[in-house]
Structure formats: C-alpha cells, structure tokens
Amino acid sequence: MNLVIEDILRLSTLLPILLFLVLKQKEKVKWVFFYFSGFVFLHAIISALLAIYFGKNIAFYFNIIFIPAEFLLISYFFSQVIEYEFHKKILIISSSIFILIYIIITVSSPLIRFNSLINGIESILIITYSLFFFYEKLRYPKNLFIYSQPYFWGVSAFFLFFTTSFFVFLFRQMAWNQSVFIYQYVYIHAFAGIIRNILLGVGMIAKPDKAGIAELT
Amino acid sequence: MNVLLKAGETDVTYVVYFGTFGMLLLAVGLIVFVIFHQRKVIYYQLRMRNMQSDHQKMLLQATLESQEEERQRIAADLHDDAGPLLATVRLYLNENLVHQDMATQLQSIHNAKQIVDETIQLIRNISHSLIPPTLKNFGLESAMSDLIQKINGTGSIHASCRFNDYSRRLKLEQELSVFRILQELINNILKHSRASFLHLTQNKNEDFFYLRIHHDGTGLTQTEFEKLRDNPTGLGLKNIQGRLKILGASIFFEKDSTNTYYKVTLELPADALM
Numbered sequence: 001m002n003l004v005i006e007d008i009l010r011l012s013t014l015l016p017i018l019l020f021l022v023l024k025q026k027e028k029v030k031w032v033f034f035y036f037s038g039f040v041f042l043h044a045i046i047s048a049l050l051a052i053y054f055g056k057n058i059a060f061y062f063n064i065i066f067i068p069a070e071f072l073l074i075s076y077f078f079s080q081v082i083e084y085e086f087h088k089k090i091l092i093i094s095s096s097i098f099i100l101i102y103i104i105i106t107v108s109s110p111l112i113r114f115n116s117l118i119n120g121i122e123s124i125l126i127i128t129y130s131l132f133f134f135y136e137k138l139r140y141p142k143n144l145f146i147y148s149q150p151y152f153w154g155v156s157a158f159f160l161f162f163t164t165s166f167f168v169f170l171f172r173q174m175a176w177n178q179s180v181f182i183y184q185y186v187y188i189h190a191f192a193g194i195i196r197n198i199l200l201g202v203g204m205i206a207k208p209d210k211a212g213i214a215e216l217t
Numbered sequence: 218m219n220v221l222l223k224a225g226e227t228d229v230t231y232v233v234y235f236g237t238f239g240m241l242l243l244a245v246g247l248i249v250f251v252i253f254h255q256r257k258v259i260y261y262q263l264r265m266r267n268m269q270s271d272h273q274k275m276l277l278q279a280t281l282e283s284q285e286e287e288r289q290r291i292a293a294d295l296h297d298d299a300g301p302l303l304a305t306v307r308l309y310l311n312e313n314l315v316h317q318d319m320a321t322q323l324q325s326i327h328n329a330k331q332i333v334d335e336t337i338q339l340i341r342n343i344s345h346s347l348i349p350p351t352l353k354n355f356g357l358e359s360a361m362s363d364l365i366q367k368i369n370g371t372g373s374i375h376a377s378c379r380f381n382d383y384s385r386r387l388k389l390e391q392e393l394s395v396f397r398i399l400q401e402l403i404n405n406i407l408k409h410s411r412a413s414f415l416h417l418t419q420n421k422n423e424d425f426f427y428l429r430i431h432h433d434g435t436g437l438t439q440t441e442f443e444k445l446r447d448n449p450t451g452l453g454l455k456n457i458q459g460r461l462k463i464l465g466a467s468i469f470f471e472k473d474s475t476n477t478y479y480k481v482t483l484e485l486p487a488d489a490l491m
C-alpha cells in the first residue's frame with residue numbers, strides 16, 4: 001500500500017533540510033533538526049529502495065537501527081534544551097536503560113517486525129522529556145516570546161508527533177492484520193510526521209530572541 | 218466469527234481515534250497553555266520590576282527633596298538670622314567709629330562683640346542640627362542616650378535606652394543615618410502613638426546588628442508601614458526607607474503577640490561594623 005499521504009510525509013522531511021541549507025543559520029539545535037530530518041529522509045528512501053529491490057522483509061530488518069538512532073538524536077536534542085541537572089540525569093539514565101532494553105528485546109526476538117512495547121516506551125520517554133522542558137519553562141521563564149526560540153518548535157514537534165502516534169504505535173503489533181487499522185495507522189502516523197516536519201521547518205526559520213527579561217525592563 | 222472480528226476491529230478503531238484525538242488535544246492544549254502562561258508570568262515579573270524601579274525613583278526623589286529642604290532651611294537660617302546680625306555688626310564698626318569719642322567707641326565695640334558671639338552661637342546651632350556633636354564626638358550610643366534623656370526631661374513619656382554590645386562601632390556616616398532613622402521613628406511615636414513608655418535596645422549576633430524600639434502606644438504594622446511609605450505625601454517614612462537602602466538595612470514593624478506593645482526593629486548586616 002502506497003498512499004499519497006506517505007509521499008507527502010517523505011517530501012515534508014525535506015522541508016527542514018532545505019530551510020537549513022537556504023537560511024544558513026547554524027545554531028546547535030538547528031544542526032540537530034538537520035541531522036534528524038536528514039536521517040529520517042535517508043531512512044525512508046533506503047527503506048523504500050530495499051522494499052522495491054529486496055522485498056519488504058529486508059526493509060523491516062533495516063528498521064532495527066532506525067529506532068535507537070532516532071531516539072538517541074532526539075534525546076541528545078533534549079539534553080541540550082533541558083536545564084535542570086536532575087532532569088538531565090533522569091534523561092541520561094532512562095535513555096541508557098531504553099537502549100539496553102531495546103538491544104535485549106531485539107536480540108531475543110529478532111523476527112518481530114514491529115514491537116509496540118519498544119515504540120510505546122520510546123513515546124512515553126520523549127513525552128516525559130517534553131514535559132520536563134515545558135515545566136522548566138513555566139517555572140523559570142527566560143524569554144518573553146518562547147515561540148521565537150528554535151528549540152521550542154523542536155520540542156513541540158517531537159511532543160506532538162509522539163502524542164499523536166502513541167495509540168497507533170501501541171496497537172500496531174496487535175492490530176496490523178486489520179485493514180481498517182492499517183489505514184488508520186498510515187494516516188495518523190503520516191499526519192503526525194507531516195506536522196512534526198512543518199514544526200521543525202518553523203524552528204529552522206525562527207530567529208532566537210536573545211533579549212531576556214532583564215533587557216526588557 | 219467474522220462478526221466478532223468485525224466488532225473487535227471497530228473497538229480498536231474507536232480506541233485509536235479517540236485516544237489519538239484526545240492525546241493531540243491535550244498536547245496542543247499544553248503547548249498553548251505554556252505559551253500564554255509563560256507570557257503572563259513574564260509580564261507579571263516585568264510589572265514587579267517596574268514597580269520596584271518606580272519605588273526606587275520615589276525614594277530617590279524623597280531623599281533629594283529632603284536634602285533640598287535641609288539646604289533651604291540652612292539658607293533661611295543664614296539669611297534671616299546670621300545676615301542681619303552681621304549687617305548690624307557692620308553698622309557698629311563703620312568708618313565713622315574712629316571719629317567718635319572713646320566711650321562711644323568702646324560701647325560700639327562691645328555691642329559688636331556681643332552680636333558676633335550671638336552669630337557664632339547661631340552658626341554652631343545650625344552646624345549641630347546637621348550633625349549632633351555628641352554623635353560626632355562620642356558615637357551613636359551617647360547620642361541616643363542624650364536624645365532619650367532630653368525626651369525623658371519633658372516628663373510626658375518614660376523613655377529609656379540600653380546598648381548591650383556596641384564595642385565595634387558603625388562608621389560615622391552610618392551612625393548618622395541610623396541616628397536620623399531612630400530620631401524620625403521616636404518623633405513619630407511621640408507625635409502619633411500616645412505611648413506612655415518607650416524603650417530602645419541594641420543587640421547583635423554573628424550576622425546582624427539590631428536596634429529595637431518598644432512602646433505601648435498605637436503603632437504601625439509592617440503592612441501599614443509599607444502602605445504609608447508608598448503614599449506620595451509622607452516624606453518621613455520615605456526618608457527612612459531611603460536611608461535604609463543606603464545602609465543596606467531592613468526595618469520590621471510588629472505588634473507583640475500579647476497585644477500590649479509594638480516593636481520596631483532596625484536590622485543592619487554585622488559586616489557594617491568597624
């Protein structure tokens with residue numbers, strides 16, 4: 001099944017990449033957006049090529065590296081934007097545990113194409129990191145216009161992507177044999193992905209507001 | 218079997234739709250809330266800072282006004298008292314004096330001398346009103362004892378003073394500021410509180426140097442003090458606040474838990490002591 005929305009999703013991944021290359025703003029978080037989008041785009045292209053030339057099974061096995069790499073990139077991004085030491089420690093410990101669990105599950109049952117447990121845990125962790133970020137920004141706001149900060153759009157992008165995809169990830173392993181669910185999965189996942197890419201694109205355009213509260217008085 | 222399967226599919230479909238929609242709604246709601254709440258918090262902080270800045274300006278204005286008043290008073294004293302006295306001396310000691318007889322000359326010189334003495338006394342009084350000589354020569358403890366003694370002498374109130382540990386003194390300019398604050402506080406107590414006793418004590422610990430006034434009249438609480446201090450018409454409390462700011466000190470107005478007396482505590486950092 002190849003739906004138009006999936007093609008739009010693949011193409012939308014190019015949006016942050018192109019904006020990064022055109023605008024030439026090289027803040028650290030924008031580099032992370034760039035690497036993330038580049039990685040997602042390459043993965044989509046290689047998966048599609050593998051599926052065409054070697055079959056869908058090979059493409060699925062290629063996915064094994066996708067989840068940890070995606071997760072590590074997003075975790076690195078959050079480690080850059082989260083400020084509390086305690087939150088950072090939780091992030092590092094939980095990310096390490098997640099990678100360990102991922103390796104154990106993948107090695108013990110390599111034939112499972114999609115593991116809802118892994119994706120569910122990943123979503124919960126990223127949602128938790130996003131909540132840490134929002135909590136910090138609520139507790140100690142530093143910028144008058146938080147939406148002028150590229151990292152805010154990055155956090156919102158990942159937060160919306162994983163909250164929207166959470167339920168389809170949870171049910172995918174169980175309900176992948178149901179045709180209605182497959183459509184649901186594709187549409188919801190693609191919708192969440194497109195929103196994520198658009199928000200990362202907005203993050204690429206956003207110019208950081210360097211004037212803190214102190215300068216505004 | 219097919220029917221059951223269909224029913225199961227429908228359940229999953231609903232759960233996924235509602236779950237996803239709910240999560241999306243929550244996520245968007247949270248992001249919008251963060252944006253608006255953050256702005257609200259920052260506007261509040263900005264407003265607080267502006268209020269603090271206005272308050273600082275008001276204090277500065279009060280200090281300047283007070284200085285200006287002091288200058289005008291000194292100018293008026295010099296102009297109205299010293300000026301005429303010196304003019305009179307000049308009249309006595311004019312050029313015609315040498316043509317006068319000896320008795321008139323001696324009388325004129327005597328009169329001029331008396332007026333000069335009077336002028337010296339007047340200038341001394343002006344100078345003393347700027348800085349009390351007891352404070353300058355003997356320090357805050359003696360100056361306060363002196364002031365309390367004078368108040369006691371009126372017989373209208375029983376006043377006392379006790380310095381428990383003042384072996385290390387404040388700098389002269391700090392002592393003067395503290396003296397002025399205490400003078401203003403005592404003056405307010407005498408004017409407004411209808412107190413029958415007033416007791417000043419000094420203490421210190423490792424971190425702070427305290428001066429505390431107890432009285433049994435009608436006093437102020439901290440809230441009332443802050444309200445009156447921010448009132449544009451009251452100059453005395455603003456002057457107190459201005460001097461506190463310069464000293465890096467704090468003031469606390471409290472009513473005793475027994476409701477029998479009020480206390481005002483002036484708290485200075487101990488490192489201000491020499």
